[in-house]
Amino acid sequence: MIKVDASLCLGCHSCSNVCPSQNIVRTETGVTRSIHWKRCKEECDLCVELCPAKALTLVPFDESVPEPEVCFYLVACKICGSRYATEPMLKRIESVIPANLQKDSEGLDWIRVCPVCRRTIEAERATRQMVLGRSRKSP
Amino acid sequence: MPVYIDISRCIGCRSCEVACQRVHGGSGHVNVHFVGDSASVPILCHHCEEASCTMACFSGALYKDGDKTVFDVEKCTGCGLCRLACPFGVVWTDKIAHKCDLCEGLAEVPTCVTTCPANALSTDFDLASRRARARAARVAAQGGRR
Amino acid sequence: MTKVLVPTVCPYCGAGCGFFISVEKERATGIEYMPDHPVSEGALCSKGNAALEVLCHQERFTSPLKRKGEGWARISWEEAIDLVAKGLGDAIKKNGPGSIAFLASSKCSNEENYLIEKLARLLGSPHVDNCARLCHAPSVVGLNRTLGAAGMTNPIPDIASSKCVFIIGSNLAENHPVISRWIHRAKDEGAVVIAADPRVTHTSWMADVFLQLKPGTDVALLNGMAHVIIKEGLVDRDYIAQRTRGFEELKESVGDYTPEKVAEITGVPAGDIVRAARAYAISPASSILYSMGITQHTTGTDNVQAVSDLALICGHLGKPGTGVMPLRGQNNVQGACDMGALAEFYPGYKKADDSETIRYFSSAWRTEGLPLGPGLTATQMIDAAGTGDIKGMYVVGEDPANSDPCSHNVHSALDNLDFLVVQDIFMTATAQLADVVLPGAVWAEKEGSYTNTERRVQWSCRAIDPPGAALSDLEIVCKVARSLGLDFYYPDAASVLAEINRTVPQYAGITRERLERDGLVWPCPTVDHPGTPILHSSGFKLAEGRACIVHVPYRPAAEVASWDYPFILTTGRVAVHHNAGSMTRRSPSLISREPDLYVEINTADAARLKVADGDEVTITTPRGETEAYARLTDKVKRGVVFMPFHFPGTNILTTDITDPEARIPEFKVAACKISRRD
Numbered sequence: 001m002i003k004v005d006a007s008l009c010l011g012c013h014s015c016s017n018v019c020p021s022q023n024i025v026r027t028e029t030g031v032t033r034s035i036h037w038k039r040c041k042e043e044c045d046l047c048v049e050l051c052p053a054k055a056l057t058l059v060p061f062d063e064s065v066p067e068p069e070v071c072f073y074l075v076a077c078k079i080c081g082s083r084y085a086t087e088p089m090l091k092r093i094e095s096v097i098p099a100n101l102q103k104d105s106e107g108l109d110w111i112r113v114c115p116v117c118r119r120t121i122e123a124e125r126a127t128r129q130m131v132l133g134r135s136r137k138s139p
Numbered sequence: 140m141p142v143y144i145d146i147s148r149c150i151g152c153r154s155c156e157v158a159c160q161r162v163h164g165g166s167g168h169v170n171v172h173f174v175g176d177s178a179s180v181p182i183l184c185h186h187c188e189e190a191s192c193t194m195a196c197f198s199g200a201l202y203k204d205g206d207k208t209v210f211d212v213e214k215c216t217g218c219g220l221c222r223l224a225c226p227f228g229v230v231w232t233d234k235i236a237h238k239c240d241l242c243e244g245l246a247e248v249p250t251c252v253t254t255c256p257a258n259a260l261s262t263d264f265d266l267a268s269r270r271a272r273a274r275a276a277r278v279a280a281q282g283g284r285r
Numbered sequence: 286m287t288k289v290l291v292p293t294v295c296p297y298c299g300a301g302c303g304f305f306i307s308v309e310k311e312r313a314t315g316i317e318y319m320p321d322h323p324v325s326e327g328a329l330c331s332k333g334n335a336a337l338e339v340l341c342h343q344e345r346f347t348s349p350l351k352r353k354g355e356g357w358a359r360i361s362w363e364e365a366i367d368l369v370a371k372g373l374g375d376a377i378k379k380n381g382p383g384s385i386a387f388l389a390s391s392k393c394s395n396e397e398n399y400l401i402e403k404l405a406r407l408l409g410s411p412h413v414d415n416c417a418r419l420c421h422a423p424s425v426v427g428l429n430r431t432l433g434a435a436g437m438t439n440p441i442p443d444i445a446s447s448k449c450v451f452i453i454g455s456n457l458a459e460n461h462p463v464i465s466r467w468i469h470r471a472k473d474e475g476a477v478v479i480a481a482d483p484r485v486t487h488t489s490w491m492a493d494v495f496l497q498l499k500p501g502t503d504v505a506l507l508n509g510m511a512h513v514i515i516k517e518g519l520v521d522r523d524y525i526a527q528r529t530r531g532f533e534e535l536k537e538s539v540g541d542y543t544p545e546k547v548a549e550i551t552g553v554p555a556g557d558i559v560r561a562a563r564a565y566a567i568s569p570a571s572s573i574l575y576s577m578g579i580t581q582h583t584t585g586t587d588n589v590q591a592v593s594d595l596a597l598i599c600g601h602l603g604k605p606g607t608g609v610m611p612l613r614g615q616n617n618v619q620g621a622c623d624m625g626a627l628a629e630f631y632p633g634y635k636k637a638d639d640s641e642t643i644r645y646f647s648s649a650w651r652t653e654g655l656p657l658g659p660g661l662t663a664t665q666m667i668d669a670a671g672t673g674d675i676k677g678m679y680v681v682g683e684d685p686a687n688s689d690p691c692s693h694n695v696h697s698a699l700d701n702l703d704f705l706v707v708q709d710i711f712m713t714a715t716a717q718l719a720d721v722v723l724p725g726a727v728w729a730e731k732e733g734s735y736t737n738t739e740r741r742v743q744w745s746c747r748a749i750d751p752p753g754a755a756l757s758d759l760e761i762v763c764k765v766a767r768s769l770g771l772d773f774y775y776p777d778a779a780s781v782l783a784e785i786n787r788t789v790p791q792y793a794g795i796t797r798e799r800l801e802r803d804g805l806v807w808p809c810p811t812v813d814h815p816g817t818p819i820l821h822s823s824g825f826k827l828a829e830g831r832a833c834i835v836h837v838p839y840r841p842a843a844e845v846a847s848w849d850y851p852f853i854l855t856t857g858r859v860a861v862h863h864n865a866g867s868m869t870r871r872s873p874s875l876i877s878r879e880p881d882l883y884v885e886i887n888t889a890d891a892a893r894l895k896v897a898d899g900d901e902v903t904i905t906t907p908r909g910e911t912e913a914y915a916r917l918t919d920k921v922k923r924g925v926v927f928m929p930f931h932f933p934g935t936n937i938l939t940t941d942i943t944d945p946e947a948r949i950p951e952f953k954v955a956a957c958k959i960s961r962r963d
């Protein structure tokens with residue numbers, strides 16, 4: 001069975017996605033995401049191997065150990081307020097991307113903006129000149 | 140080698156969206172956005188030189204191959220980090236990640252480029268920059284930006 | 286596994302884009318583009334890309350149906366054909382052949398339309414029409430009068446060599462998306478683009494000069510431009526002297542359409558009218574593109590004539606980059622008209638009220654007693670059904686209960702028929718009212734030729750078989766005709782085309798063998814003729830070879846805003862839907878992008894009505910009321926609202942007042958009121 005280091009876990013989708021026997025259950029409420037590892041007897045360590053944070057270890061089966069579960073609050077988008085990621089995932093992104101790329105050309109801290117709003121912002125920037133030009137033509 | 144967009148030509152017909160979805164079995168990688176009443180633009184992967192999605196990918200599923208950002212479905216765990224690492228919101232994860240693959244293995248030229256009725260998309264950098272210069276000249280000829 | 290690529294022509298708009306259907310094991314598995322196609326160059330719009338979604342749709346008819354109480358019973362072809370023969374035959378016996386009417390289909394091939402109108406006329410009924418009545422009937426009437434030929438004068442790729450493109454009453458960026466690539470190409474070469482429309486549209490985005498006129502004021506605008514052109518001496522004097530008649534009358538009649546007066550009528554600033562007029566007249570080659578915004582008015586024919594006047598006084602005809610271009614809305618509406626599926630024309634635009642025409646076809650079809658026209662138009666047929674003058678109708682691939690104006694009346698009129706047979710692919714609103722339903726085939730399931738908006742005749746091949754017991758429309762029409770005692774033995778579409786070659790002079794040289802690759806553009810009088818992409822390059826097919834300049838006074842639309850109905854409703858299309866929507870509303874990738882009926886309201890008007898974006902509102906006209914979602918926008922001016930007509934609700938509202946000559950209803954102007962639903 002699996003032991004979890006809750007301080008390392010990012011709350012990502014990896015382990016629940018790769019588990020061949022659906023022993024890892026991810027539940028989303030819209031505000032929180034919880035991940036629950038069922039006690040499993042298999043000698044499979046796919047989730048351990050594919051954990052981006054190395055938060056999991058394979059330990060011998062023990063009925064007395066409670067099933068591990070971690071729960072995360074989801075972070076709200078700075079712009080639209082929709083909840084789109086866990087804090088450790090965003091921290092992880094901030095740690096792997098060079099600092100100069102973390103602010104865009106207009107100084108926006110885009111990592112704290114949800115992907116939907118990122119697309120909208122990109123569309124607005126890309127068309128800014130065009131919109132200005134066209135609104136001048138038809139006052 | 141991204142798909143270059145000539146925004147002045149986009150007519151918002153959403154052909155690229157439908158075509159992309161069609162060739163990729165239902166999950167498209169282009170979104171056409173409308174801005175106010177006066178412009179539309181397809182938003183898709185830029186195949187960034189410094190691609191932050193590849194930096195966030197721990198499994199090696201997303202990587203740079205020359206000027207393309209490519210994706211190896213075999214290696215993807217669907218963790219969702221790339222989706223959060225894309226500054227433009229054009230990497231998606233439903234179970235596994237998907238993003239613009241330039242229709243590699245599906246068509247010689249990306250499907251959206253061929254299908255665009257208004258010729259707004261191209262993979263030709265020279266053409267894209269030539270058009271941009273011509274447009275700038277036109278604006279200048281009409282009395283500049285005012 | 287072998288994959289075969291079958292060349293076909295897109296079933297949606299009139300641009301006539303080609304694409305290949307890849308077929309594996311008798312199944313259509315995908316679309317491959319056609320980069321060397323002369324019009325589309327491989328491009329396809331969203332509708333074209335979704336075209337295969339209707340092929341194996343679960344709601345397709347797979348067997349003939351007959352009405353059984355409130356529901357339907359599946360029946361055999363024998364029984365269905367017997368019922369049709371009896372239904373139509375009884376009406377003829379009791380009330381004469383003039384009591385039955387036929388609606389041909391601009392979705393069907395030339396061969397099928399030819400057979401449908403031939404069937405009608407051999408049975409003795411002059412009443413055959415198609416939905417061109419609802420889109421370009423004024424072009425047929427108006428352009429035949431002014432230029433002597435109804436159709437685009439120049440091919441679509443020719444737009445690229447234009448130096449001024451004037452788009453009026455057409456949202457081609459959404460309705461014929463591939464045409465915009467040619468406009469952009471013209472712009473790359475320095476062309477000026479002028480757009481006139483009551484709404485800011487995706488087409489007006491392309492424009493250098495945008496004229497946002499009030500709905501229904503097109504004649505005033507065009508007269509105003511003619512006034513400026515004449516007053517500033519920008520006319521082509523030689524062209525007027527050598528090729529036209531009627532200029533002096535026009536000069537006199539537009540004399541008082543000063544830009545200031547026109548500005549008052551249309552709401553377009555006088556300076557913009559002058560700019561547009563100068564740009565159009567001065568350029569070495571200018572083309573005018575128009576569609577439903579010009580034709581769907583009670584002044585539709587006037588509008589078309591005013592458009593061609595403008596081209597004639599500037600001499601912008603008969604050369605590359607010039608022309609008058611009516612953009613047609615359906616894949617084969619041009620062909621259906623060419624094939625004579627029109628109340629006032631036999632095949633090849635031979636006048637139905639001319640005894641010479643009757644003699645010609647009596648000998649061509651080896652028959653007697655062909656009916657002298659003109660018959661009832663599509664709109665008049667519905668009225669006649671309501672009054673009981675028409676007893677039986679045969680409707681092929683059309684949905685008048687949805688696409689005709691004032692649809693409550695259409696429903697009750699069709700209900701009043703003794704016998705209605707509908708041949709279609711889906712259960713449309715019209716099929717719901719039928720006694721017998723015959724399952725037809727879509728473009729990919731049959732072969733035949735289709736004529737696109739630029740008069741290009743293209744052959745579309747059969748890729749797969751129709752579902753279940755469904756048959757190609759050609760086979761069905763032949764079965765029906767034979768059961769009524771007619772000699773309709775055509776083994777395939779090519780044999781019908783061979784007859785068309787003999788009877789329609791414009792198509793004489795367009796044989797099956799020559800229809801590989803790019804197709805041919807009619808008129809093509811002989812088998813070694815290359816086709817005629819540009820019309821009128823050496824005079825006009827009118828008296829003395831001269832075109833007629835017809836002066837038209839401005840008349841206001843039939844309905845104007847009033848205290849009770851303070852808004853002007855105008856209708857149109859969106860990019861992801863097509864006409865009555867029976868196909869696009871069933872395509873998952875299209876309906877998901879535009880799922881509901883909406884109404885565009887100006888933000889200032891909405892504030893006054895206390896309507897917010899996305900609110901449900903009720904739109905009311907004297908004909909009825911419809912619910913829709915409000916979309917707040919500044920695309921429409923204050924006092925104007927817009928609704929797409931792809932959903933059943935819209936045409937409940939529109940008026941059935943028609944143009945006195947072309948009989949087209951005024952879809953584009955209806956006075957309405959709007960209230961929020963609570």
